[in-house]
Amino acid sequence: MFRMPELGLLLLVCHILASITVGILFRFYGRINRESKVKEDKNLWSRFKKELVYNSRQKLNPGTMLGEAIRNSINVMLSIGGFITLFSVIINILIEIGFISYLSSFVLPILSPLGISREIVLAVLSGFFEMTTGTNMASKAASTTLQGQLAAVSLLLGWAGLSVHFQVYSIVSKTDISLKPYLFGKMLQGVFAAIYISIAMRLPFTAPLTAKSVLSVITPLSDFTWYNALIYSAQNVIISCVILLILTAISLVFYFTKRMCKAILVRSMR
Template structure:
């Protein structure tokens, strides 16, 4: 026992020294290369201000309002018959999944953290939920990656199918995570009542418990969402500078050598190594580097798909800053991201085979691109319309499936009960 405690204390002390040394090293490097650090910070700031801030802030505020009004509780009861058997999470998990699917990183982390703080799920359920709801939005995969980076719209469906299918597989695998810490108990007396009535009662009870007026709820939602979006902006700028400093110091070249060896082992072109290095830290830069690499198309798409599923250390840092205060551990999340990346890359290989890829081309949807003469406001309104439509469509499909499952279970229980007499 004493040996274990001593070893743990030694690791903790070593980690503290490494973190201190790393921080001092980066600070000195920033002082030595001020122009590179400044340019990288400006690039990160522009990305946050022009893309992240206007795209995510309204949905952050909306999710806060929906939780305060009890709408999320209503959805949670309706979707319990679907989410519990599949992923072993409460029905409210479907709300986080829908918002994450439509809005992208790190929307799911924000919502999952709110669920945990409001005691709508346990810590282990939050870890399961975070494992598979951390996904890229379809506009990014269809528009930015397939059209903007690769210039091949048909690749959008391939990347998206691989991304979401692998995400659901991760969710099913992680339903077994932390079973020994499960606190969920099924109350047959409650679950046998009418699901619509229970959902309405949950909505009313949540609103009564909240006790805030609409004006106060709106103000609190804006304040909380602004704090979150500023936190995300800080991480985007920090990692933009961090990656540039590592590049200037030649650290990324060393990592590229390591990744080149790994690519050689699996038979992939080593020219994709810089893309893996960039993608390890930042999703956009990694996907762009993969699309521009001098390598076979199938290998470039596979690497890009893996990078999108991994999502980058920058996104992981944002997620950690959001969820760490709610008691959600990051280790299961990181394992899930690595598993998601491997599964997405593997599924992409299968989907890129000629007969399969020909069928997937039929699923390619039109992507709304913003012409050069279109102003930013029009582009933003278009994005809101598309994301809002996707959220409503996903929730409607899942609610219909969940109610159908509930009705089938009720009928089966009714038939079984009468057949026993």
Template sequence: MLQRTYLKTLFFAVISFFLVISLIIYPEDAFSSALRGLKIWWDVVFPALLPFFITSEILMGFGVVHFMGVLLEPFMRPIFNVPGTGAFVLAMGLASGYPIGAKLTARLREQKLISRSEGERLVSFTNTADPLFMFGAVAVGFFQDVSLGIAIALAHYISSLMVGLIMRFHEPGGEVTKYRKNSNLNLFMRALQSMHRARISDGRTIGHLIGDAVTSSMNTMLLIGGFMIIFSVIINILSLVHLTDLIAAAITLIFIPLGIPSELSNAVIAGLFEITLGSQVASETSSSVSMMYKIAIVGAITAWSGFSVHAQVASILSKTDIRYKPYFFARVLHAALAFVVTLTIWKPIQPYLARTSISTWIQDIPNQGIFGIWSRFAYLGSNIFLIIVGLITLSLGIHTWKNLNKKRRV
């Protein structure tokens, strides 16, 4: 055991020394790759996530999340084995993208609105890519075909929900979070009562709450930016010293028996570290490679999310007792499922991809960049609103159906 600990220490020391030496040998390449990571963070991630980080913190302080928790308990508990508050994380994660699902899960755990095992289940399927990335950056930016975003998004979200259904069995004997119930009140009034209690318990003034929300959100955004910059540098260095070529050769040996084109191995290597770069490499693969396999690999890369996002999530979760290992397992599972789902739905959805009405509908995507922040906020905000309304409708339907069955039995 002692020798294993020493070897682990030595391994990390060697890796750190290798990175430092590489930065000294390739200073210009390191600078340019760091600048690239900074540009992506500033142009895309910062304006997309900051408003939702701030508003989610404010909604928690005002008790809105507690309101949704009671209202959506009939839907989230039987299906995903998590409290109703998880629906808020689900809606924000589906619409806003990485790593807001992990951030909100950690905040719910800090406020003891979920248990540790519930948090591990929740973060496994709510930390997803956002539609702007799949439609705007990948489909339009890399493949110049907006309709391909439908295949990528469908496979991504279907496989994500499948992961949620599988992870509901994670730690079946784990602690269950229960809400205080008042049998004299209907579901809506119980939710309203829970929101009121949460707001009173929080006790912060509006000014104090907004200040804390901005401070916390900016700290998280700086953390995300730092990880994006350092991993952009690491990817470039590994390419310069040809380590990626060795890993690509190993992946090719796995691809050949599975019938996957070996030309896509470089895309997988890049995607292991950063999803944007991996998707770009896949789009630039030889035209002889079937588009179906290109999109399937992009789907797997997007579901895996890259070591950059993994590092962000691990850092965010480290402030709680939620473990990283279940999240890692869920990402591997999500990547495999996304690949298989893409191959399964590819032919059936081809007639729909060709329809001009669908292409016209999804062309209305806000431009990337800091100057498009309002249009991005409106686009993502409307998606979150529609998801929440849909989830509430399903939850109320399930609750009503259960009550009708009880009355019939009586």
């Protein structure tokens, strides 16, 4: 999109930090309801055994379960593809008939004093409905700096768009899961990701990125072989796995530290 592979890792780190921030803010959300549940339900192993016993009583053989799993997977993929196609068509129709431009006329007077261009406003409004269209428009906003483009893209990636939210709703609609905290969390993730990417672009180690021309990093098609693509993809996968392992290790340290402190506290009270 930006023809700058270096920005991919920067966006990844900023979104991980944004997700962690949202997780910290949501730490105490619904804590009273969670504590009111039966202690047995908190044990994942006991819940797994209950589900195993329930499935065994249904007399479902492995072939039936495998076939059902495959059918459900295909249905979900078709549903997701349908949502993407539907919202892509809808947002392009809204752009062509001038509805997005009409909305921008109300928002632009408020945001223009902040230095936000009309192209970014159009991209964000489009990305509110469909993320891919909005991020593509933001990356092509020629009148905006790279920092502004990245902030808009991060905001849209965090929000994900109504298309993704309807996909989620179609999956969880038959459960008792509330979408309100999910939508609020996605909004916060987009805001924090935009803030973090704006801060990161002002740091010294990102200065070469702002000075680098987009056209200067475009790899000629003749030089972009499958081997180079494979190596580059493998490097990104390894870096992502390392980051996830580090975050997992930190989470486990906090988890076991909390359990140890709780156990020590219980022993001291006896």
